[in-house]
Amino acid sequence: MPFVIMWLVLAVILIAFIASNIVVVPQARAYVVERLGTYQGTWETGLHFKIPLFERIARKVTLKEQVVDFPPQPVITKDNVTMQIDTVVYFQVTDSKLFTYGIESPMAAIENLTATTLRNIIGDLELDQTLTSRDIINTKMRAILDEATDAWGIKVNRVELKNIIPPAAIQESMEKQMKAERERRESILVAEGKKQSAILVAEGEKESTVLRAEASRLAKIKEAEGEAEALLTVQKALADSLEMLNKAEPNDQVIRLKALEAFAKAADGKSTKIIIPSEIQSLAGLATGLTEAIKSAEK
Numbered sequence: 167m168p169f170v171i172m173w174l175v176l177a178v179i180l181i182a183f184i185a186s187n188i189v190v191v192p193q194a195r196a197y198v199v200e201r202l203g204t205y206q207g208t209w210e211t212g213l214h215f216k217i218p219l220f221e222r223i224a225r226k227v228t229l230k231e232q233v234v235d236f237p238p239q240p241v242i243t244k245d246n247v248t249m250q251i252d253t254v255v256y257f258q259v260t261d262s263k264l265f266t267y268g269i270e271s272p273m274a275a276i277e278n279l280t281a282t283t284l285r286n287i288i289g290d291l292e293l294d295q296t297l298t299s300r301d302i303i304n305t306k307m308r309a310i311l312d313e314a315t316d317a318w319g320i321k322v323n324r325v326e327l328k329n330i331i332p333p334a335a336i337q338e339s340m341e342k343q344m345k346a347e348r349e350r351r352e353s354i355l356v357a358e359g360k361k362q363s364a365i366l367v368a369e370g371e372k373e374s375t376v377l378r379a380e381a382s383r384l385a386k387i388k389e390a391e392g393e394a395e396a397l398l399t400v401q402k403a404l405a406d407s408l409e410m411l412n413k414a415e416p417n418d419q420v421i422r423l424k425a426l427e428a429f430a431k432a433a434d435g436k437s438t439k440i441i442i443p444s445e446i447q448s449l450a451g452l453a454t455g456l457t458e459a460i461k462s463a464e465k
Contacts, residue, residue: 187216189223196262198225208262227262231323234273238331239281241288243296250331251288253280255311256324264319272318276311280325283310293332300327 190213191197197209201221216223234257238250255276259265269275287306288296296303304325312322332340 183218187218189214189216194229196227196229196259197223198227198262198266200224205263205267225262225266227259227265229259229262231256231258234276235328236277236280238329239284241285243288243291243293245292247293247332247336249288249293249296249333249336250329251284252328253284253307254326254328255280255322256326257315257320257322259319260321261319264317266319268318272320275318276315276320279311279314280307283307293336297330297332300330303327 189197189209191209191211193211195211197214199206199209199216199221201217205224206221234255236253236255238252240248241251242248257276265272284303284307287303291299291303304327307325308322311325315322
């Protein structure tokens with residue numbers, strides 16, 4: 167019985183020993199394996215068996231893209247302004263062997279390389295250029311870092327300047343400048359509004375004057391047309407009356423009577439001097455005598 171138990175114990179120990187040397191590499195990971203202290207190979211995703219006592223896993227490397235946010239670094243611009251800039255680096259391990267053996271502390275190396283590269287780039291720019299050239303700085307830093315980290319099995323995908331913090335005095339000056347610029351733009355907008363308003367008022371007055379002149383012109387045209395129509399009506403009536411007289415074949419007495427009526431209408435006018443024809447004078451005298459005779463007979 168003790169012999170059987172001993173074999174069971176040995177079997178359990180053997181199974182546990184074998185199981186401990188079976189390695190499963192998960193997705194997006196790589197294991198660097200050494201054999202007797204020398205690089206043996208890189209295990210990719212899947213099931214692997216490690217030779218006991220001879221092989222060991224030197225490093226477990228993640229192949230996912232990683233993000234490192236470095237603390238603000240003091241940098242000096244070309245015009246001697248000291249500011250704080252913090253960067254964010256996006257990188258990915260492309261060669262697990264170089265990442266393991268190429269450099270001792272990859273993260274510290276990337277941080278120091280980022281700081282020195284940033285100082286070199288900012289040192290060639292003035293303050294205003296630094297504040298307005300983020301894309302240019304990001305592109306230059308990414309190219310420099312990517313080239314330098316190739317020997318470490320690292321690919322730098324993107325570099326971003328997270329914050330640019332100038333000194334307090336510079337910030338205050340910039341705020342005053344921005345305030346003055348906003349006030350200038352506001353003044354321009356107000357002046358432009360007044361100008362447009364004056365233009366619209368002048369155009370309105372112009373159109374009103376044109377419309378009044380057009381209305382006056384049309385009124386005068388209508389008035390003239392009315393007077394012309396009235397004159398035509400009077401002339402037509404006079405022509406009709408003359409035509410009727412001609413058709414009636416009036417005698418001399420009727421003609422003289424019509425002349426007297428015309429004379430009476432002429433006398434109602436504003437003329438101060440009237441020349442009376444002799445025929446009308448005799449006819450007027452006859453009319454006066456007849457009037458006096460009629461009055462005497464009535465008495």
